[in-house]
Amino acid sequence: MSDTTTITTDTPITRYRSSQRLLHWLMAIVIIAALAIGLYCSYLTPGIPLRRALLDIHKSLGMTALFLIVIRLPLRLSLGEPAYQRPLGAFNHHAARGAHMLLYILMILMPLAGYTTSAAGGHDLPWFGLFQWPNLLPLDKGLERTAAEIHEYGAYCLYAVVSLHILAALWHHFVRKDEVLKRMLL
Template sequence: MASNNYSTSQKSLHWIIFVLVVGLYGLTFGDDIFQRGDPNRAFAWWLHISFGMLLAFLVGWRVFLRLVKGTPEFPLSMTVTERVLARAGHLVLYALLIAIPLLGIFLTWYRGDALSFFGLFTIPAPFLPDRETARSIKELHSLCANGILILASLHALAAFWHHLVRRDNVLKRMLFIWR
């Protein structure tokens, strides 16, 4: 990509996905807030699954756009080490953004539940429930969810470091700046 900025669609997806990841993480606290059998607990999980499916779709769209539109060039001021770390960080973020929804889908199915997308359609489990497998997938899903929060925080800190210390355009290329 010859431009120094991401496209409007890439910026939009970046921020929508950020909000979805934080919101989905927040919905997991329904287990702590509501007792077993409380309809609000089931509703929180229904929302978590529906928004998780939306996340899977949007991440797929984002990966497609990245492949088609590319990314802006790194600022010349970035060292080779910074460029390698930036590429590795983005690669791991994308891997987690793909893995987390997929693990959530399999977790839902191994629990014996159908996937429901906001009640518009459902996808039944293609196999029988398996509590042991579901438990293992849940642990991995949770580990990846915690990992993405940590990595996204480091990602944000790096962007602020570039903006406030290096004073380059790394952060600005992902912001909507109107003139």
């Protein structure tokens, strides 16, 4: 797949590599689905069958995110990011950098905290009904509670940063009409 495309002014745009774009959108779908299901589950009574079934899907999506971030991070560190044709300006540049860094931190922290919550609590670690992930932690209710709190506050941060991230991408595309979204389109 080509890593360059053109906008109406015929300015060539350097896009992220196809592997980076694919991983970005795959993870975006997985994480937004995990967030939505997690949020819905937090309103359901613990122990009811619907919540258990949804949490199994939630955990499967979360573990998928953990697996994908292990591939994505080294790829990002080795491939870097494409240069902008038109610089964004210092403020936008630093804001984008900070937000992306925060997203990467949360994409590592959230699945790890989720895994720790379930593993230390002695709960299931399913992957779409196909197999169980190994439980590497001893039963520890204190650790389960701490990890669950980190998971909950991490989720609040993720709601905020992902919302800003999506709004920023739309603002660049529809208001500033610049190259930012096109760099990431498949």
